Amino acid sequence: MDSVRSSCSWVAAHASHVSINSAGIEKLVDHIGGQLPPIKWDFEGIHYFDNGPLTAQYMLVLDALNFCFWPDDELQYDHLAAGLAEAIKADPTVFDAHHLKKITGTMLRDLLQWPRPLPLEDERVRLLHEVGTELERSFDGQAANLVLAAKGSAVALVDLVTKHFPGFRDHSVYKGHQVFIYKRAQIFVADLWGAFKGHGLGEFKDIASITMFADYVVPAVLRHWGILTCSQALVKMLDSLQELPSGSEEEVELRACTITAVERLREYLAARTGKEVLSVQVDWWLWSCGLPSAVDKVPPYHRTQTIYY
Ligand SMILES: Nc1nc2c(c(CN[C@H]3C=C[C@H](O)[C@@H]3O)cn2[C@@H]2O[C@H](COP(=O)(O)O)[C@@H](O)[C@H]2O)c(=O)[nH]1
Numbered sequence: 001m002d003s004v005r006s007s008c009s010w011v012a013a014h015a016s017h018v019s020i021n022s023a024g025i026e027k028l029v030d031h032i033g034g035q036l037p038p039i040k041w042d043f044e045g046i047h048y049f050d051n052g053p054l055t056a057q058y059m060l061v062l063d064a065l066n067f068c069f070w071p072d073d074e075l076q077y078d079h080l081a082a083g084l085a086e087a088i089k090a091d092p093t094v095f096d097a098h099h100l101k102k103i104t105g106t107m108l109r110d111l112l113q114w115p116r117p118l119p120l121e122d123e124r125v126r127l128l129h130e131v132g133t134e135l136e137r138s139f140d141g142q143a144a145n146l147v148l149a150a151k152g153s154a155v156a157l158v159d160l161v162t163k164h165f166p167g168f169r170d171h172s173v174y175k176g177h178q179v180f181i182y183k184r185a186q187i188f189v190a191d192l193w194g195a196f197k198g199h200g201l202g203e204f205k206d207i208a209s210i211t212m213f214a215d216y217v218v219p220a221v222l223r224h225w226g227i228l229t230c231s232q233a234l235v236k237m238l239d240s241l242q243e244l245p246s247g248s249e250e251e252v253e254l255r256a257c258t259i260t261a262v263e264r265l266r267e268y269l270a271a272r273t274g275k276e277v278l279s280v281q282v283d284w285w286l287w288s289c290g291l292p293s294a295v296d297k298v299p300p301y302h303r304t305q306t307i308y309y
Helices: 002-014 022-031 053-064 077-090 105-112 121-139 143-149 154-164 183-195 218-224 232-239 249-273 279-289
Strands: 018-020 171-174 177-180 228-230
Touching (some): 002 177, 002 249, 053 077, 053 121, 053 143, 053 183, 077 105, 105 121, 154 183, 171 249, 183 279, 218 249, 228 232, 249 279
Antiparallel strands (some): 018 228
């Protein structure tokens, strides 16, 4: 994920609206006593797991749809993860490639038992068609074959996912430079690693390579801790829930600075503990701090309509 780290660090160095503060990083690490609180994958108990290939199929569908919940006040990631889990438990063939190719908006809504159209529903459907079509064309219909083709490398799997499925090519052009973020491709690897506890289909020798997953929750948590500071104009936009256009300087800076800040936080934690710290572990803990149930109330997250996160 060198391209993610280096392009995001370039944005952080040239940013006009967002900055990263080391004092905030130190304050947060002091607050947690220098140790990252451990967060287990599926601490919420909502995901599907059967220790086999069907789990990989579920994860690919989940992360193909893991974006933009906020336009519906009540919809959250949990509804997606739990709804898809119930659907696959009820019918293990539901995410077979040939079914994905034919899914409609109404069918998806029914699967999730969601009473109204989903945000960006037509895009969600298009992305599922893309997953079904390409799984059939290149992987005998099986997400597990895609995972096996990466031969235990997280970097190779992100590469394969972004090469085969255009919907996962999360990038922007910022001040003339291409910036790679790959949120859903990386979270797919992390979800496998977390679910299979680093074994079998979740064994990745280079799991340390992946970065955090630049969504809309973690930037708000970093703002809360004073790790990210935004210009007055941007704070006004964020706090008044004004939409940030996808690909705008402000949006790219928020995401790229979040990735770079988490890298610095990870390095600082590793130096303090003398142990390796993974970006995915930092991500999961920060993400759990941004949930509505968390103790600290974080500022509003940025509102961007996008298929990437
Ligand atoms: N950085 C980061 N972002 C994450 C996740 C996850 C879930 N990962 C699972 C992995 C382990 C745990 O057991 C989690 O269940 C979702 N999101 C993002 O959050 C947003 C949804 O927010 P809200 O509208 O409030 O539900 C949306 O952008 C979504 O893409 C994560 O881990 N890291």
